[in-house]
Each structure stands twice: as structure tokens, then as C-alpha cells.
Amino acid sequence: MRAFRRLVQARVLILTICAAGIGGTFQFGYNLSIINTPTLYIQEFTNETWQARTGDPMPKRLILLLWSLTVSLYSLGGLVGSLLAGPMAIMVGRKKSLLVNNIFVVAAGTLFAFSHKAGSFEMIMLGRLLIGVSAGVSMNIQPMYLGESAPQELRGAVAMTSAIFASLGIMMGQVVGLREFLGGPQAWPLLLSSCLVPAVLQLASLPLLPESPRFLLIDCGDMPACLVALRRLRGGRDITVELEELVAEQAACQGQRAKRPWELFGEQALRRQVVSLVVLGSAMELCGNDSVYAYASSVFQAAGVPEDKVQYAIIGMGSCELLTAAISCMVIERVGRRVLLMGGYGLMTCWGSIFTAALCLQDSFAWMPYLAMSCVFAFILSFGIGPAGVTGILATELFDQSARPAAYVVCGALLWTMLFVVGLGFPFIMESLSSFLYVPFLVVCVCGAVYTGLFLPETKGKTFLEIAQELHRLNFPQRHRDLAPSWGGLDVVHTTEL
Numbered sequence: 001m002r003a004f005r006r007l008v009q010a011r012v013l014i015l016t017i018c019a020a021g022i023g024g025t026f027q028f029g030y031n032l033s034i035i036n037t038p039t040l041y042i043q044e045f046t047n048e049t050w051q052a053r054t055g056d057p058m059p060k061r062l063i064l065l066l067w068s069l070t071v072s073l074y075s076l077g078g079l080v081g082s083l084l085a086g087p088m089a090i091m092v093g094r095k096k097s098l099l100v101n102n103i104f105v106v107a108a109g110t111l112f113a114f115s116h117k118a119g120s121f122e123m124i125m126l127g128r129l130l131i132g133v134s135a136g137v138s139m140n141i142q143p144m145y146l147g148e149s150a151p152q153e154l155r156g157a158v159a160m161t162s163a164i165f166a167s168l169g170i171m172m173g174q175v176v177g178l179r180e181f182l183g184g185p186q187a188w189p190l191l192l193s194s195c196l197v198p199a200v201l202q203l204a205s206l207p208l209l210p211e212s213p214r215f216l217l218i219d220c221g222d223m224p225a226c227l228v229a230l231r232r233l234r235g236g237r238d239i240t241v242e243l244e245e246l247v248a249e250q251a252a253c254q255g256q257r258a259k260r261p262w263e264l265f266g267e268q269a270l271r272r273q274v275v276s277l278v279v280l281g282s283a284m285e286l287c288g289n290d291s292v293y294a295y296a297s298s299v300f301q302a303a304g305v306p307e308d309k310v311q312y313a314i315i316g317m318g319s320c321e322l323l324t325a326a327i328s329c330m331v332i333e334r335v336g337r338r339v340l341l342m343g344g345y346g347l348m349t350c351w352g353s354i355f356t357a358a359l360c361l362q363d364s365f366a367w368m369p370y371l372a373m374s375c376v377f378a379f380i381l382s383f384g385i386g387p388a389g390v391t392g393i394l395a396t397e398l399f400d401q402s403a404r405p406a407a408y409v410v411c412g413a414l415l416w417t418m419l420f421v422v423g424l425g426f427p428f429i430m431e432s433l434s435s436f437l438y439v440p441f442l443v444v445c446v447c448g449a450v451y452t453g454l455f456l457p458e459t460k461g462k463t464f465l466e467i468a469q470e471l472h473r474l475n476f477p478q479r480h481r482d483l484a485p486s487w488g489g490l491d492v493v494h495t496t497e498l
Contacts (some may be wrong), residue, residue: 081133160329288442
């Protein structure tokens with residue numbers, strides 16, 4: 001009964017999580033996965049359009065170039081969106097930024113829907129760029145908005161829902177892309193434009209929910225609006241202690257303007273935070289998770305899975321990541337951020353090593369392809385345990401209110417750049433290293449685990465002010481050492497001296 005009462009009290013927070021997620025990181029995962037199904041159909045459409053215009057068929061190399069550009073424009077748009085996210089979060093707020101962001105989705109969905117009728121493959125390319133911009137904005141704004149709106153004891157779990165919605169988006173994109181749904185040769189414009197559905201859901205629900213209380217008080221100085229938002233998010237709970245913490249944080253940030261992304265790299269007080277963000281943000285993209293998805297089809301085929309059933313096995317992979325992201329969300333406040341990150345990267349190193357051995361020996365033993373297939377699932381599960389969700393929390397918890405938007409700009413730019421580099425370089429790594437293609441990724445996983453264990457402070461159960469004080473001590477160890485009182489032996493009480 002008590003648990004049910006708490007759930008009812010937190011219903012506004014739960015609705016906020018769902019409304020932000022359905023039009024946020026869900027869109028990122030959904031649009032990342034649905035483009036795989038209509039590959040051949042869009043290439044045929046591009047060739048037919050070119051032939052109708054010029055009278056000659058398009059050269060195969062040019063078709064492949066235009067297709068790779070169409071896919072890559074999503075990452076380029078994401079980079080642009082991540083650069084826009086910081087200024088948007090400061091100028092219009094967290095919630096309004098998510099709402100304004102749907103303009104890009106509506107424009108992209110409209111271009112997708114009418115591209116076939118208009119006979120323009122350029123409309124698909126422009127739509128991919130715009131939907132990428134939307135994904136770049138939402139990937140930065142959503143965890144910032146949720147992390148600032150959640151109570152201290154649930155901050156990690158609430159911020160982890162960004163990874164859950166991203167995994168859900170990937171899985172739903174794979175399901176909707178099945179031939180039984182919208183994966184047929186005539187339905188691909190409808191498949192691409194289906195991104196409008198989550199956008200409409202967010203536009204209908206998010207305006208009814210509160211803005212981030214921290215933004216309202218610290219950035220806008222609006223105490224009445226902050227109180228209203230905080231009371232709605234907490235239900236019937238007492239907000240006195242949390243309000244005192246917010247006021248103390250406001251006093252600590254008093255007189256500070258919002259930092260620009262390049263200013264983060266020059267401040268010694270932010271050294272540990274920036275290094276952690278860059279190292280662990282790069283590790284998440286360079287650890288090989290996306291390459292495992294790319295290599296999954298050939299592994300499943302080698303294991304004897306029929307070609308028409310491979311798509312269902314890949315949906316199973318997406319379900320694995322969703323499952324572990326949900327489990328990680330439930331346990332993060334109990335076991336902490338560092339344990340999940342170290343455990344995730346450690347398990348990925350283990351399964352990646354076995355995966356490499358299985359690829360080397362797949363011609364020697366009949367059962368090796370099945371071992372490789374099992375390692376693919378285990379690797380995805382390990383990624384979902386820690387790196388998939390915990391990495392996105394770092395910018396929220398390690399940076400204060402004035403530096404947080406800039407930190408998300410750096411994090412987003414890093415994510416999309418690395419995603420583009422891995423997508424571009426993976427075919428060459430696969431060709432040159434053959435069965436040892438995963439060795440570079442293993443090195444990244446080991447480095448991620450070691451850095452987390454040695455240098456990342458634990459933030460579980462701490463307020464933003466407590467985290468800031470610990471990071472200040474780590475960034476200025478000599479200053480804190482000098483201020484520490486020296487011990488000069490036991491004091492002599494003269495009234496009892498003989």
C-alpha cells in the first residue's frame with residue numbers, strides 16, 4: 001500500500017519521463033534502425049528517378065555513394081543538433097526545447113511522405129539530415145531535463161530512462177520494419193514518415209507537464225514557478241529539504257553566466273569532469289557495440305539461421321539491450337554508477353575475447369558459430385548493463401548548472417562524431433583484420449573499465465553540491481591538503497599537569 005501511494009505521488013514524474021522519452025531518445029533509436037529495412041527499395045527508387053530525369057540508369061557506384069551519404073547525413077544532422085542543444089536549453093528552457101525540436105521531425109516526416117510522389121531522392125536526404133538534427137537536440141536535452149527534475153534518490157534511475165527509450169526505439173524500428181508491417185516495397189515512404197507519431201504524442205502531452213525546477217530557480221530566478229513545478233513533480237512529499245538544497249545551489253551559482261563549450265577545457269576546476277566526459281563518452285561509441293549490430297547478420301547466417309529469419313534474431317538483440325537497460329535502471333541507485341560501468345566494460349571485454357576466438361575457430365569446429373552468436377547476445381546485454389545508460393548521466397551529475405548545457409554540447413558532438421567515424425571506418429577494419437576485427441574494441445573496453453575504477457568519483461546518493469565539493473577536492477588536491485589541520489600530538493590539560 002505504501003509503495004502504491006508513492007507511485008501515485010510520483011505519477012507526474014512518471015508522465016514527464018514518458019512524454020520526454022517518446023519524442024526524445026526514442027526517436028533517436030527508432031530513426032537509427034528503420035533505415036536498414038528499405039535500403040534496396042530506396043536505392044531502386046533513386047535509380048528510377050535518375051533514369052526518368054536523364055534517360056540513363058545511374059552508375060552502381062554513384063547509387064552506393066548517394067545511399068551512404070543518405071545514411072551518414074543522420075550523424076551529420078545529429079552533430080548540428082548537439083551544437084544547437086546547449087543554446088536552446090539556456091534560452092528557452094529544457095521542456096520548451098523538446099517541444100520546439102519537433103519542428104525538425106514534422107519537416108522531415110513531411111519530406112519522407114511526399115518524396116516518392118514528388119520523384120525526389122533529394123527530399124529523403126534532406127529529411128535524414130533534419131531528423132538527425134532532432135535526434136541530436138533530444139539526446140542532449142532529455143537527460144538534462146529529467147536529471148534536473150528527479151529527486152536525489154531517483155536521479156540516476158530517472159536519467160537512465162533515456163537509454164531505455166533509445167533501446168525501445170531501436171527495437172520498435174526493427175519490428176515496424178518487418179515485411180508483415182511497413183517493410184514492404186510500397187510502404188517505405190510511410191515507414192520513414194512514421195516518426196511523426198512519437199512527435200504528435202509528445203506535442204500532445206509534454207505541454208501539460210512542469211519545467212525543470214532547477215532551470216526555473218537558478219537560471220530564471222522564478223521562485224513561485226519553481227515551487228509549483230517542484231510540488232507537482234513530488235506529489236504529496238515534503239519538499240523543504242530539496243528546496244533548501246536548490247536555494248544553496250542557486251547561491252553557489254550566483255553571478256556565474258552560462259559557460260561556453262570551449263571554456264570547459266581551460267578551467268582547472270573542471271579538469272576531472274571534462275576528462276571523464278571525453279574518455280567515457282568516446283569509450284561508449286568506440287567499444288564496438290554498433291559494429292556488433294553490423295556484424296550480427298553474417299554471424300547469424302554462419303550459425304545456420306535462415307536468411308529470412310535473421311531479422312527476427314536481430315530484433316532479439318534489440319530486446320536484450322532493452323531488458324538490460326531496464327534492469328540497470330532499477331539497480332543503479334543500489335549498486336552505484338562506477339560498479340555498473342566497470343562491470344559492463346569488464347563483461348564486454350570477456351565476451352569480446354571469446355567472440356574473437358570463436359571467429360578464428362569457426363571453420364575448425366561445427367559449434368563455433370553458435371558460440372559466436374551467443375557472444376553477440378552476451379555482448380549486447382553487457383553494454384546495456386552500464387555504458388549504454390550510465391554514460392549519459394555523467395554530464396548531468398559532474399557539472400553544475402552553469403556548465404551543464406555546455407557539457408552536453410561537448411558530449412553530443414563527441415557522440416555523433418564518433419558514430420560517424422566508426423560507421424565510416426568499420427568496413428576497413430573488418431577487411432584488414434578479418435577474424436581479429438574486434439581487438440581494437442577490446443582495448444577500448446579495457447581502458448574504459450580501468451579509467452572508471454581509478455578516476456571516476458561515485459555520485460550515488462549525493463546532492464549536486466556534495467558532488468561539486470568532492471570534484472573540487474580532486475581538482476585541487478594540494479590546496480585541500482594545505483588547508484587540512486595538522487596533528488601535533490595530544491593536547492596537555494594544564495589543570496591536571498603534575
